[in-house]
Amino acid sequence: MTIDWNEVWHTTMERHLASKHIGKDDLYWSSRERVEQFNERIKKNDWAKGRRIMQSMDISSESRVLDIGAGPGTLVIPLSRVVSHVTAIEPAPYMIEFLQGNIADENVENVDYIQKTWEEVDTDADLEGSYDVVIASYSLGMYDIRSALKKMVDISTGYVYLLWFSGLTSWDELYLKAWPRVHGNEYVPGPKVNLLYNVLYDLGIYPNMEVTKMEMEMTYGSVGEAVDDLADRFVARDEASRSRLSTFLAEVMRKTEGSYVLDVYQWSTMLWWHRDNIGGCGIH
Ligand SMILES: C[S@@+](CC[C@H](N)C(=O)[O-])C[C@H]1O[C@@H](n2cnc3c(N)ncnc32)[C@H](O)[C@@H]1O
Secondary structure, three states: OOOOHHHHHHHHHHHHHHHHOOOHHHOHHHOHHHHHHHHHHHHHHHHHHHHHHHOOOOOOOOOEEEEEOOOOOOOHHHHHOOOOEEEEEOOOHHHHHHHHHHHHHOOOOOEEEEOOOOOOOOHHHHOOOOEEEEEEEOOOOOOOHHHHHHHHHHHEEEEEEEEEEEOOOHHHHHHHHHHHHHOOOOOOOOOOHHHHHHHHHHOOOOOEEEEEEEEEEEEEOOHHHHHHHHOOOOOOOOHHHHHHHHHHHHHHOEEEOOEEEEEEEEEEEEEEEEHHHOOOOOOO
């Protein structure tokens, strides 16, 4: 039996978003406050997150890099200090706003950006030639992942790097418990790296993989403070669902002296390959 992994990805993504009561264009990033908080985290310790990810990449001062779903510039800013040029693709208006601000603050001159989804980008009309390195870091919110990946392969003369989630994240674990109580329906986790691997495999791409675990504590002074911060994430939009979320969070947060803590973790995988190492005949 042949399984169409692209279809499985698509269906899982659709069921995931439907269970969360959000549309594809209404992801989390439609809140300016959330994007601002994300931007602050990303800029911490001189762009530590992007600098850490970059360490695993084969880049040089000659590299032309395409960063798909660049956000506020997580990789764009640290990459711009090392490579010759970076093109950022980013559809979310607030992300673009912070990306523009960061480009200006850092006096970066070798970066351009296109405000579109990757699916909307016309590689002939919108981009100037090919790229040595193509990156999509936690930005694979795409239904037709097969076409999106083929487009990345076509535009890359060297490496493609993808970062995505392995296994359930701590947020998935929390939502699985919270959704029936807060929203009255089951939560369906989004597609993970196993499906991505299978889609790539069927394209004749056998990627290298590196797995890391990220752990973080989110600390709040009160349950109310946690609800204010997390209501958006838990899609608690009215008073009744905020109140149910409050009861839920009071139960699951770890209580320490004077504060409430959520232990957040996720397993992430970096998948990468070089154009010369694409086997089989799946890609064309
Ligand atoms: C979690 S953020 C990651 C930002 C950054 N790459 C990082 O690693 O920190 C996901 C980003 O992907 C963008 N994104 C989501 N779907 C996309 C698509 N179809 N094409 C391009 N970007 C997309 C979102 O707007 C958001 O800025």
